[in-house]
Structure formats: C-alpha cells, structure tokens
Amino acid sequence: MHTFGGKTLFLDRSDINTDEIIPAKYLTEISKKALQPYLLEDLNLEGFDPAKDIAGCRVIVTRANFGCGSSREHAPWALEVNGIHMVIAQSFARIFRQNMFNCGMPAIDLPEEIIDRLFNEFSGPDTEIYADLETGELTVEKQGQRTKIAFTVSEFDRALVAAGGWVEYADARYGTTGS
C-alpha cells in the first residue's frame, strides 16, 4: 500500500472549518485543480501565511474537530491538489473525515497528549511525518530527532484507501440497491 507523508504543516487551532480550508466563493469551480491557489485562504490563525507556509507540505497536524462545518469535499480536494495527502488531528468532523478516506487519503486521529507532544517537540518548518497504514505506525523526524507513534485505522477505512476510494468499492458490490 502507498506510504503517505513528508514535510508537515502545523496548524495550532481547534475547530478549523471547511469555509476556512476553501471559501465558498470558489465552489463555482468544477475541477479540483482550479482550487489549488485558494487553500486555507481564510484561515483565522495568527502568524499563518498561506502564500509562504503551504508550499511543499504533504501532511497537516492540527487539533480537535478539524473540517467542521460545510460538507464540501472541495476541502480535501484543495489539500490534495496542493500535495497534502494526510491530516493528523486530535479529532475530525464526521463528514470531513469520511471525505478524506472516500478520496483514498488518511485522516488519522491521535489522543490529545500525543498531539500536544507533536506540537511541543516537533512543530516547525523542518518536520517530516510518514505513515505506514499496514503497520499502523507514524515516523516523525526533525533535525536528526526521530520518534515512532502508533495509530489505528479501521478495517473499512483501510479498505477504502486500498481500493483507491469509495466509488469503485461500492459500485463493485452494491449495483442499484436503494432502499
């Protein structure tokens, strides 16, 4: 299975909503690629500059309830077209989390104390995090410092990532089921 990871962007706030991830005015776009310049444009977080801070990042680490609000899958798409294929958070809003796995991208939740530790010991521009979905292990690296953190992903979510998303998975199994 694909290994996810790379340079990590730390967003130190809870309740970051999908309007902040991609504002509604860009929802008139009908291609994912067109969302690329607007990721996190309206993020309400002091010191964050989307023009400087996003480039090259592959992973986001953040706090609780990431992706709350609107159901727009444009939020994970905007991450995806910027090369960010994994989000690690204390918790996720239900729809955002499902959207990530439906797109074949992991949304990994970790206990508060581990998220705290990531922010305290590893936040900064030189951190890289890699996830191995088979072994359930994150590798966190910063300037020679290196640590391993265990995580769990459900069997179903792992199957979605392996299948490349929910459309192929479902169409192979459910035909025109309905109620």
Added chain:
Amino acid sequence: MQENTGKTAAEKIFDAHRVDNPAGDMVVLGLDAVFCHEITTPVAINDLIARGKDRVFDPSRIMAVIDHVTPAKDSKTAMQGKIMRDWARRHHIEYFFDIGRNGVCHALFPEKGFVRPGYTIIMGDSHTCTHGAFGAFAAGVGTTDLEVGILNGVCAFHYPRSIKIEITGELPDGVFAKDVILHIIGQIGVNGATDCVIEFAGPVVAAMSMEARMTLCNMAVEAGATCGICYPDMTTVDYLWPFIRTEYDSRQAALEDYRRWQPDKGAAYQQVLKFDVTDLPPQLTYGYKPDKVCPVSEMQGTAVDQIYIGSCTNGRIEDLRVAARVLSGQRINDSVRGIVSPATPEIYQKALDEGIIKTFMDAGFCVANPTCGACLGMSCGVIAEGEVCASTTNRNFYGRMGKGGMVHLMSPATAAATALAGHIANSNLYRE
C-alpha cells in the same frame, strides 16, 4: 453503560435499511432519497462520466435543485446549472427544480412531501440534518458519498450513537426554536455531538410546528451531529397529509404506522441532556463559531450594516410572519440595509397573499428570490470586509458571508428588531 433493552430512533432506521456490514460497526444503508444541488453535484456527475458510470440508481428517488446561486451570476455558475439540467434531462429525473420553481433545498424538498418518517436521505450539503425533523435519518455527505448514492443508492455510516436532548418548560413569548438551538449549541459546543445523532424530545418540541422543528434540526450539524431527529407525531402527519392521503385511510392510521419510528423506552443513549427553556431569553452568536452564544441583551446596541432574513434555517413562512409582525408598518433604520429571501416560491406566494411582502417592502427591505446565496457569501447579499451582518442563517464562520465580514446569528424576530433599531436589539415580542 446501561444495558441496551430497546432501540433509539436512528437505530430503528438503520436496522430497517441495512444492506451490508462491510467491517466493524460500519453499516451500508439503502437510501430512500438522494437530494442534489448545483454546488456539489456537478463534480460528481463529471466524475461518473469520466469513470464510464454515468448512471442513476433510480430516477424517481433523486430530487435535484439549483439553489445556491440562482439565477446564475456568472459563466461558472451558469455552467453548474447547465450540468445539472442536462443530467436531469438525460436520466429522466422528474423531480428537478429549475429557475421559477426552485428554492432553498432544505425548505423545498420537505414542502414537496419528499421527506417521510423512517426515511434514509443523503445530500451533498451539511444541513441535510434538517430533514430529521420528520423522524427520518438524513445526513450531509461529501461529493464522493453523493456520487455513490446517485449510482448505487447506498451510503456507509458508523452504526449510530445517539444523544437525547429533552427540552422542557414553556417557551416565553418572543423566544423561538432558533433561540433554543443556539442556546443548546452554546452549551454543548461545536464538537459536542460529533459522530452522534441528536434526538430532540420533550414537551417543547412536541408543541413545535414542523417549521420550528426544521429550524431545530437544521443546526444539529453545528454541534457536529450527523442528524437531528424529532419524533413523528400528529403534527408530522398533518404536515404530510396532502401527500399521504392516498396511502392511509385516516390520519390516525398514518400516525399508528409512523409510531414505529419513535425510539423504544429502554433505548440506550450516550448522553441524556435536559434544557428548561422557561426563562430562556432570545439568543445570538458573537465571534466566529456557532457555539459563541449569549443573550441578545448582552450585545444590545452593537452596530450592524446588513440584516438578512432567509435560508434553510429561517426562511420559512412562519419566520417571515414573525419578522413582519415585528416590522408592522415601521421603516428600517437609515443606517442599515435589509434583505429578505423567502426560501421557496410557495413561501413567497403565501407571503404575497398575506401582505407580508408588502410589509417588508414598505419597511425598506430588498425582497430577493429564493436562494442560499448570501448565507455562504456566494451571491445576493455578500458583505464587505469589516462589515457586520445580523442574520437568520446558521453559520458565523470567519468570512462566511464575505471575506473579512462578521455575522451574528439570531432569530427572525431579533433580526427584524435589529433592522428597525439599526443596531442589535430585542424584539417587542419579548418582554424581559
């Protein structure tokens, strides 16, 4: 953990619609209806075409509307509408609501009788939880889930955990469902019901109209909930009667049938919360999250630039009636501008017949067509940087109604009173 001796409302619906258990507690549900709008559906349609899967599981169970930006404001939104229109035609989707017949999805679809107790419904819109007001399980989903819904008529969810919220006491005059739900979200937080279904129960909910129940359930997602559910009762039957009269011999027979979607007595809840609303004053939000809630009196006098009355939360006929009662022949303050958008053509027509549109126009409001536009800063009432909007909508996120703008969420009564005063104010329907 209490022993589970009965089922919650959501558990009953899940058990009746389960088509698969792919792994763990994941349940694949068969869907009774898939609702579609022009913001999240065109990408799903294009993706289905690209995959060689341009099919629909059942055209009679797909309802579609153009509501977010209508009439189209530019070439891009015109193309979104065209993709919907062509798709609906190609697949013989009869329940497609185009310009002239279109309205805000979560007001329009219930009004057409598409939502019934016990139904499973998804839509690519987070406020789909509104339809739980009918005792249905209705959830907002992303475009991929919507796409699979359109293609296969199924959607996967975790087996539901439920929170029961009992609303007791007596709602004071001038205090409405909007105030109740803002207060609840303020108490439990924007993450307070994540991954859970909320059952709204108790005498206050039982006494509410379907419109008020929809307002309540509409904002369940602002506490993170998958769906808000009210128990089907005679109020539900009365609302649906024009659509179900051929299915049942009597209203009583319909009620008997719908009772199977009420929870069992011994159902197990993750949490049971009680709110007595007897002394609840009108509420509003401050800040940039829907759980930043305080009494209107605490923000009294705060300047605003725009008043917006409408949306899937509060654009229904009862909402317009209340606002018109507050306005009653007066003009809004010169320092503010007001916009009202009746949520559907039927509501608009009723408001015309009842003289409500005249009241709004005489007061100096702009009467817009039914649309979601302003609520999410897409069209028809976007605010400028640094401006403040007093709004009956459901989200006060940073930049929600326009980049750099501030939104205070409130009831239609408070919004109308604020329009008259030119600053945040309680309505004269409420006496402290």
